[in-house]
Amino acid sequence: MKSKADKKDLTRRLAEIVGDDAVLTDEQELVVYECDAYTLQKNLPTAVVLPKSAREVAAIVRLCADLDLPIIPRGAGTSLSGAVLAVDGGVMIALTRMNRVLNVDPRNRRALVEAGCVNAWITRDAEKHGLFYAPDPSSQPACTIGGNIATNSGGPHTLKNGVTTNHVLGYEMVLPDGTVEWLGVEPNGGEEVGGYDLRGAGIGSEGMFGVVTRALVRLSKTPPAFKTFLGVFASVEQASRAVSDIIAAGIVPAALEMMDQLITQALEEAYRFGFPLDAGAVLIVELDGLANGVEQQARQVDEICRQNKASEVRLARDDAERAALWKCRKRAFGAIGRLSPNYVTQDGVVPRGKLPEIMRFIRTVSERHDLRIPNVFHAGDGNIHPLILYDERDPAQVKRALQAGDDILGKCIELGGSVTGEHGIGAEKIDFMSRQFTRDDLEAMQQLRRVFDPEKRCNPHKMFPGAKRCAEFTQKKQVAA
Amino acid sequence: MSAAAQFLDQAKALSCVHCGLCLSYCPTYLETGNENDSPRGRIYLMRAIQSGQLGAEAAPVRHVDLCLGCRACETACPSGVPYGTLLEQTRDYIEKNHRRGLFQRLLRWIVIEQVFPFPWRLRLALLPVRVIRLLRLGFLMPRFAREMMELLPQRLAGGKLPAERLAKRPAKGQVGFVEGCVMPVLFGNTNESSAELLQRQGWDVITPRGQGCCGALYAHSGQLAKARECARRNIAAFEGQALDAIIINAAGCGSTLVEYGELLKDDPAWSERAEAFSAKVEDLVTWLDESRFAVSGSDEKVTYHDACHLCHAQGISAKPRALVKAKSSDRFVELAESDLCCGSAGSYNLTEPEMASRLQQRKVQHIIDSGAEVVVTTNPGCLLQIQSGLHKAGAHHVRAVHIADYLLEGESDDD
Structure with missing residues (x-):
């Protein structure tokens, strides 16, 4: 890490922005932030901060820019692809204290929420008006809108209702240099915005363009x-x-x-x-x-x-x-915790007509690697979720689990599909990017990223081949006797 | 990295797959937004202590201490992680391997070990409170003592039940009654009401004399050996009688009584007897028949607060609502976050007053917003916490009452 700041100084300067009770730098308290719901890779962040406002977020981001430290935006940490893993340390900005539904506007069918607002809370507050927020990832009682925007989350009802990008009208984002921008429809603005759809570009950017702090979401009428x-x-x-x-x-x-x-x-x-x-x-x-x-x-x-x-x-x-x-x-x-101590969820997509074929293939993979692989998935849009069961205490099993996932996703590409439907690439599926995309495709994506984050400090080492890996790839930390 | 003692049941600890679905059900996480104060985070810390990656040092202990033990995470958990058991095992380990500050040691020793579990000592401890209140000398007390005092109801009503009370209609059978420690001292009327309800529904009520504290405060604070002693004493006290059920009207005690089987599973002389005892334990609400109550004539709006140890620890939430609705009908309103802990959590409001007070304010605000004039619940701790919260907020128009007292209101004696 190229940090110019020693830890004490960093702690002090972060505390000046957010207060003592909102900064964690003791390793004993950072441990729980070493991974999200994808537990195959782990690494400690340098610090975790819990800001309460966009202004605080901007000040943290500016400080990190001065100190040349990576920033990692984090919501509830329910990512299944290591999207909020601090691969190379850095300051993790947890938005869990910015979790309010700021207002519900039933006339215009919109709600303004903070980024750390839990997905299900929007519907909870909107349902008395006969309205709901449509994207419904399975983790919706816990996951946050900020994270949903980062991964363009779907859910069982995306087949008809569409995904996050179809329901987020606009959002406020702190860019990696600390400036605050509003992309897309503004809280009191009309529904259409001229120019390029930068709002759309940022949805699904896996937290690599900046830190989302507020979002204006569309509410839908509850079907009769x-x-x-x-x-x-x-x-x-x-x-x-x-x-x-x-x-x-x-x-x-x-x-x-x-x-x-x-x-x-x-x-x-x-x-x-x-x-x-x-x-x-x-x-x-x-x-x-x-x-x-x-x-x-x-x-x-x-x-x-x-x-x-x-x-x-x-x-x-x-x-x-x-x-x-x-x-x-x-x-x-x-x-799945009832079946196995650990699992890794894959998130592949195949053309709907190929579902029987991929299911047969998954069965052969299961037999070949001697691992159980239950399946639960969004059949309507061909988005499969094989759950590869393993026990992290057995290094050989971990290796076979990784290989099984690789086999299955490779097959998805071969069948004309994709290696992610909704969970994102994160730290997990970097290797597949060069198998699914040409070098030119990847370079075009990187160019777009550099527009937002020229120094590549925002949620670095994700999505693109060549990124750094965590030195310790699983199983060492939580060794069981 | 040395492996510490294996205090956690490894299979149970590993059944957490780190999905995070518990997070937004956890009161302390909702308040602090810190993953260390969430169930997933705490299990991660417990596992780290078990593996030797972390010691039982101040930072992780702080986050385990801050846990209310409300077990809302168990309701949320798809994997069925028995969080309450993991917490008790961890606290037991912490008590043996971590030295707290002098004030906390003293407070815990007095509250948990020396006073609450003994009704007569509690009564004695309350004497000065009566005197101080009478003379209005509260301002002379240190802050923590004032806060303790504020928790106490304005009217302290004690009362013990007779050993046997006969059914008031042709008897269906006989049930044993657990008096509890706090109930006979602070809520004697409620025990009286509970017995009365049971009698009216055709049950002889036996209150065995040898019973004592259920052991919940010990178990929750990491003193499993003492909790087991309590369990053995109670099992012995109830065993001799032919009982259809053992009734408890305090959710916190009930959740421990139903777990005697688990608590004594490694004790060959007691495990079977403990299982038999636990199998008979019923909360008062599950034993009462809601069809026996008529809609009352009162026009008060009523709401219901879920005691954690009833709804999360025992999975009982529909039945008490059915009982309350039987009397209140369309005057019943749901409470926002009704199953979020009020901050009482046994002795928690004494050992962790700051968080307890934040949750108390959150609960009281929801009660006020609901427009209800009566809030019904099933646990003495919640009653104390909510009553004092309503008092502090100046919401004098709202009553907090135990479900037994509520159900008996306006019922005629000749029923």
Whole structure:
């Protein structure tokens, strides 16, 4: 690290900006910030700061610019790709104290929120107006809007509703030199903005353009009617064919999710929803809209599932059962703790028609590496989430888990897909970038990055090949006896 | 890097997969925004202490101390991490391997070990409070003592239950009643109400004499050996009777009573007896039948605060609402963040007054915003904390009452 400041001096100067209780520099307190929900790589940041305002963020960023220190914006740390890993130390700016919903404007269907605001809180405050915030990543009770913007988060309902970029109208960002800019629609501004869509460029930039401090988000009207089905199939292939047929019939479900047997078994143990334990795969199909249209589509979906040999098509009886079903789906990753001490979630995309093929491939990978790989994924948009189970106490298993992930994502590229649907590249998937993109593509991306961050100090060593790796690649720290 | 003692159950600790879904359910994390004060962060610290990466030193101990033990994270956790158990194991280790400052040692020793678990000592300790209040000498006390005093209800009502009270209608059976330590001293009326409700619903109520503290304060503060002694004493006291259930009206005690099986699982002479005891424990609310209450004539708006040790530790949240709604009907309003800890957390409001007071203010603000005039709950600690918070905020129009007292209000005697 090229830091000119010794740690004591840094601590003092940060405390002058945010106060003593908002600066962590003791290694004993930095340990919990050494990784996010991707635990295969770990490294300590030099300091963690917990600012309360954009002004404080700007002052921290300017200080880091003076001292030539990396900055790492962090929300709740639920990233599954090491997006907020302090690869080379640096000052981690945790936005968890800037977590308010500042205002809900039902007339204009907008809400202004701070970057550390938890995704689910927007809907919590908007629902009394019959409105909701659409992007619904599974981690929505914990993850923050700032992080959602960084990774352009999706969720089960992206199939119909779109992803974060379709619902964030504008945001305030502290650029790496400490200037504060508002990109896109301003809090009191009209819906259209002239010029290039820099707002869009920053969404999905994985925190490498600056630190988002506030966001203006779009609220959507809660649909008047829902129908949510659970389709039970003997195999993933049959369920996949049903998915293709539903889309081919011109139906756009609000959500179209698949879970395989290992997942439903873990969820059943956790929540006792009543999943059939012998089913090879289950589909969750949700339709929403006006009651008549939903009714007609529901008959079609039911028919298509049965044509594809669904042994059962169960309709959620009421809101409570629907909520219970979604609770299961959204907590699927976490429930894996019941199966294995560690897992790495992959986030690949394949054309929908290739779902049966990639599922077969994942099964062979699972056998080849002798690792269990349950699957839960957004079938509607071909976004797969194989969960590779391993035990970090066994170095050989860790190696095989990494290789298995590599095999699967390689296959996604081969099938014409992508190595990330929604989790981002982060520190995890850097190696795949040069397999998915040409050198010219990558250089064009780097040029855009340099416009925002010429010195590459903002969340460095992510996304692009050639970045530095953490010296200690997993398993040393939390050694178990 | 030397491996410390294996105080954590390794399989349980490893069932945390670091997903972070617990974060925004944790009261202390919501207040500080510091990952060290979150369940995921604390488990990370516990594992680091266990592996020897960190010692039981001031910084990590500080963050473990700040945990309320409310177990809201267990409700949120998809992996089923038994956080409460990990916390007790860690606190037990910390108590044996970490030396605190003199004031904290004294405070913990007095509050946790010497006073609360003994009703008569508590009664004795309260004598000066009565005198000071009578003479209005509160201003002479040091701040921490004043804060302790503020927690106490304005009316101190004690009262013990007789050993046996018979059902007031054809008896369905008999239940044992756990009096608790704080309840008979500060909320004697509530024990009285609870027994009365049970009698009216057809239960003989037996209150065995040999019972004592449930051990919750010991277990939560890392003194498992003492907690086990309490458990053995209570098991023995209730064992001789043919009981359909063992009823407790304090959520904090209840959550410990249902875990006697876990607490004594390694004690061959007691493990089976402990399991049998725990299997019979029921919170008062789960044992009462809501169909027996009619909508009351009062026009007060009513809300309900979830005691952590009922809703998170025991997973009971629908039943108490059904009971309260049976009497309040459309005058029931939901409380924002109803299942977020009020800051009482056993002896927490005495050992961690600053955080306790922040959470108290947060809770009281939600109660005021709800427009309710009555807030009902199921735990003495929450009652003390909320009553004193309402008092401090000048919200004198709002009453905080135990569910047993609320349910008995306006019920006619001949029912």
